[in-house]
Amino acid sequence: MKALHFHDQLRYTPDFPAPENRSDEIIIQIASAGICNTDIEITRGYVPGFNGIPGHEFYGYVASVPDASYDCLIGKRVTAEINCGCGKCSFCKADLERHCPDRTVIGIVNRNGAFAEYISVPLPTLVPLPDTIPDNSALFIEPLAAALEIQEQMAILPDHRVLLIGDGKLAQCVALTLKPTGCSLQVAGRHKWKTALLQQQGISTTLDQTSLPDHAFDIVIEASGSSAAFGEALTKVRPRGAIVLKSTYAKGFSFNPAPVVVNEITILGSRCGRFSSAIGFLENHRPDLSCLISKRFPLTDGIMAFETAQRKDTMKVVIDCIPER
Numbered sequence: 001m002k003a004l005h006f007h008d009q010l011r012y013t014p015d016f017p018a019p020e021n022r023s024d025e026i027i028i029q030i031a032s033a034g035i036c037n038t039d040i041e042i043t044r045g046y047v048p049g050f051n052g053i054p055g056h057e058f059y060g061y062v063a064s065v066p067d068a069s070y071d072c073l074i075g076k077r078v079t080a081e082i083n084c085g086c087g088k089c090s091f092c093k094a095d096l097e098r099h100c101p102d103r104t105v106i107g108i109v110n111r112n113g114a115f116a117e118y119i120s121v122p123l124p125t126l127v128p129l130p131d132t133i134p135d136n137s138a139l140f141i142e143p144l145a146a147a148l149e150i151q152e153q154m155a156i157l158p159d160h161r162v163l164l165i166g167d168g169k170l171a172q173c174v175a176l177t178l179k180p181t182g183c184s185l186q187v188a189g190r191h192k193w194k195t196a197l198l199q200q201q202g203i204s205t206t207l208d209q210t211s212l213p214d215h216a217f218d219i220v221i222e223a224s225g226s227s228a229a230f231g232e233a234l235t236k237v238r239p240r241g242a243i244v245l246k247s248t249y250a251k252g253f254s255f256n257p258a259p260v261v262v263n264e265i266t267i268l269g270s271r272c273g274r275f276s277s278a279i280g281f282l283e284n285h286r287p288d289l290s291c292l293i294s295k296r297f298p299l300t301d302g303i304m305a306f307e308t309a310q311r312k313d314t315m316k317v318v319i320d321c322i323p324e325r
Helices: 037-042 068-073 141-153 169-181 192-199 228-236 258-262 275-285 299-309
Strands: 003-007 009-013 025-035 057-064 077-080 118-122 126-128 161-165 184-188 204-206 217-222 237-245 266-269 293-298 316-320
Touching (some): 003 299, 025 299, 161 169, 169 192, 217 228, 293 299
Parallel strands (some): 161 184, 237 266, 293 316
Antiparallel strands (some): 025 118, 025 316
8 A cells, every 4th residue: 555654754655555453453445644743753762762653643544444244344534543541441431541651653663654545543542523523623633632631630611811933733622622711822933924824814923922921820831842832831830830741852862940839830731632522522613724824735645745745834734545435
């Protein structure tokens, strides 16, 4: 099958081995998959020793099932939770497969991803997509789930002053999911055209973060992808406030923890969320997410798609793996 394969560098491979049928997995024909910053960071060494097909934001159609009892799924439009747990540990039993010590992660850890014609996923991870969710919105279920995870971890109330640092793909999703909370939301971005997308949604933005008062925000969410933003967050959060970290970096950074101790700041890491929450959000609020898609490429032009995704003048880049149905 056609695929994008990473081993030391990203390559397009026209004859990558297709996934084989297994008794506990379902094979999906990938329709489209979005490139996110984590995929780009993988090509920069974020996951040491990664050898496989990246890609975890996708939807497709069930192509093969383990036995006849699942025949009703054939052809159904689906996606899949990206964390594949063991199903036996305390984390899995608590619906926290993303923390299973033996998990595989689609396109990230020991499991091939979605930049290919086909993917095999464990049965429990399969997520059918309601007809009410358009294809372009289905591509954003994984990042929307990650954005909504913040609200699973902490309450965000109407009287909270919230600063969101970043205006990229994930930050846009975070902003859209925060708006219904009624909080006083301010987004600090770097790009006029990106912040304009948020302004169209009635969200307050600024390109001049220095104009914002120091130590004035109850919650600061760092979703810029820049390690320098952590220091900026420390200057804006109030004493006994919270900083939520959404970015992942290929390289670490150093900082002085004194302000965290002195001001008793809570630092909260926030990663993947539940797809059911994202689907509920899409059905209840019906945001138009097509404006976040900058370019689309066929799978055969996947290398060019990755190059384009790293440009500052693009938002979401999508790889179409099969012709439009």
